[in-house]
Amino acid sequence: MEEKVFERDWRFMLDAVLRINSVESVELLEKEALECLCLLIPCTQGTIFVAEESGGTIPHYGRPYAVGMEALFFDEFLNGDYNSDPIFTGTNIPCQTETFRDGDLLPEEYRVQTRLYREIYAKQGIHYALRSYLVHNARMVGNISLFNSKEAGEFSSKDVFIQTTLAPHIALKLGTLLALEDPQRSLRTAQQEKAIDGFGLTGREREIVLMIASDVDDREIADTLCISMGTLKKHIYNAYKKMRVNNRVQLYSLVNVHE
Incomplete structure (x- = not known):
């Protein structure tokens, strides 16, 4: 691990779990989860989506929420059928919550040539991504992603560890709230x-x-x-x-x- 996880980091993570489990709506969960992650992991921008049912094997996303730098291309992403982009298809659909850096899946020379990178990320100064597929009861329930500019640098192993630790709690709460919706x-x-x-x-x-x-x-x-x-x-x-x-x-x- 590049950086040590200090006692204060664990305290912040425990507080984040408490905040995540205290919310009573999907919208509040999106806000709390993303703000907690961005407090622990400095980033240029953070986004979260709820996975919607679809007839295919790859879910469609909706109900977006963002923090940090303004998300300029939500509409283009939601309407652009980017689910087939190599950044997404390279992971397949997991049966449990998974967290990864885009750079761990695709070498940079290939990643910067993808349609998603060229049409969405590059246009607003995003270069690195740390994302989690949120899975509850073997069903995709959401996607949460943190982004950095090239100047801010790649996410560290410590960042990956923190998001990997919190993502299952977010997935569990999101799946529970979705199941309880009227x-x-x-x-x-x-x-x-x-x-x-x-x-x-x-x-x-x-x-x-x-x-x-x-x-x-x-x-x-x-x-x-x-x-x-x-x-x-x-x-x-x-x-x-x-x-x-x-x-x-x-x-x-x-x-x-x-x-």
């Missing part, structure tokens, strides 16, 4: 999803439409998705146009057809 909410969301099929919405537009249909106001939507109000208004305009509605009331009536 079954009626899941049913209602499934009905809403069915109602908006066929309109040709992008993944981000679908996410926003479902939040509008659940009476979430614009400011909360923008804050939750980590996008600007201007970007949100563009998505809403495009969704309204595709769905041939003019306002929230019409959208609500169209999407909540079973209520």
Whole structure:
């Protein structure tokens, strides 16, 4: 190990486990988990996503949260089908929580040529990544990643150890919270999803439409998705146009057809 894990590091990790296990919602868990990790592991940016069910073997991600440097390309990542990128496919889908540095999977000369690196990371000054696949009961429940600029340097073995130690606690709590989410909410969301099929919405537009249909106001939507109000208004305009509605009331009536 490059650096020694001191007694204070263990105290901070124990405090992080307590904070992680004390939250009562997925959104609060994302915030606490990421802030705890970034306190223990200095980084340029941190992101966390919740894995959504999909028909394929590779999950799709949603419900993003970020700390540190502004995440400029959440929309592009969510809509860009980057799951097939070598940075992700090189790991396969684990049956238990795993933590790794991208540099341990792909030599730098190959990694910097990947589509994900060129189109997302390089454009916002990200070079190194330390990520965890979060698995609960053999099912992927999320992905948490810390990033560094080239100037900040690669993550150390100590950083890997700390995230490896905390990631299973995050996965356990996230899986538990997801399992406890209101079954009626899941049913209602499934009905809403069915109602908006066929309109040709992008993944981000679908996410926003479902939040509008659940009476979430614009400011909360923008804050939750980590996008600007201007970007949100563009998505809403495009969704309204595709769905041939003019306002929230019409959208609500169209999407909540079973209520």
